[in-house]
Amino acid sequence: MERLPKIRTPLPGPRAAKLIELDKTYVSPSYTRSYPLVAEKGSGVWVEDVDGNAFLDFTAGIAVCSTGHCHPEVVEAIKSQAAKLLHMSGTDFYYTSQIVLAEKLASLAPWNSGKRVYFGNSGAEAVEAAFKLARWYTKRELNLAFFGAFHGRTMGALSLTASKTIQKRHYNPLVPGITHIPYAYCYRCPYNLRYPGCDVACVQWIEDALFRTTMPPEEIAAIFVEPIQGEGGYIVPPPEFHERLYKTAKKYGILYVADEVQSGMGRTGKMFAMEHFGVEPEMMALAKGIASGMPLGALVARSDIMVWEAGSHASTFGGNPVSCQAAMKTIDLLEKGLVKNAQIQGEYLMRGLRELQGEHECMGDVRGKGLMVAVELVKDRETKEPACKWRNEIITAAFKKGLLLLGCGENSIRFCPALMVNSHEIDTCLSIFGEATKEVTG
């Protein structure tokens, strides 16, 4: 018998409601919670709340629990490392797990030359390290990033982020020298063109307009780019986008930094999403799915670029031994089948959503790669008016039926389950999502 969600109390249930009241008093109000889930335990793609309600999780803790909640082999690796060495600080001492993981990540990175790895605790820290290394190496002050990009919330990473105004309000001045440009969002082309007739004009515009008017290209240290935009709406650029952009960057000695924090570690059906585009960036920021839920960020860079001197950058907790062991086991599981499963189940999920799109006028666009999939909701397929309220209502309706979903962009819903999800679980997700959509949009 296939497992199904089980909602046995009103939501939130009595225990959840009590904890949420406490949270309101003591926890920072800066967090955004879409619905009142108070998680107690998880296994695979299933999460149980504190009142015993069972939910099918298509969020994986924001695309983090790549191997599923509490994969027994990951838990065992964590336990065994925790009993041996919890912390030593890789900034001042050597220990096995950090060195071995660096070697493993270097072997996975796509380019042929040598590679080195810097360890932090989060996606923002990985991006922050890339930002600093790009300046250190090039001695250039300017950087390019994209509208819709999310690179994190520390001051450097936030300066590269251009996702939502609320993330920046009252925090200025940010790090200077960053220019944001339009991403290849073909469903809503910022230049009002159509692919492929456009010939990826959004890249050509950089040379034709930007580099001729406001940004001297020889002063640009790096282009920061998500292979597939994540928080911005799971936006997949056309196949030539990265190749063209990379060529432009190389022409002027600009570093190409791929932010693979959300798209990496197998999620798109390849270990790194940039592999779909045939581009080898000089640096790659990793986090989220890398350690199945343990905090870890990594910056993998070409070793001829990661040449900063001792003392120029470090973090006490970065590359924690327990997180590194969790990452080693995670990568092992990814290589032994989960990356492939992400590709197969991703195609299955996409097919299912496309079928639903035939029934629901509000599903304007269905897009993604592997298990990084989104539906963009519109009021009308012709005008493409964003259906922001419907989006939120569908997520809430799905929650009440026992399916956990998250939004991305203004009016999209993302589907980013653990990479071990099976087709029965996808069928359940599709069925609940379809019901919730019908309920909200009629």
Ligand code: PLP
């Ligand atoms: N980069 C990308 C592409 C992300 O999606 C995120 C988080 O959503 C980050 C960076 C920041 O990661 P963290 O929240 O771990 O700092």
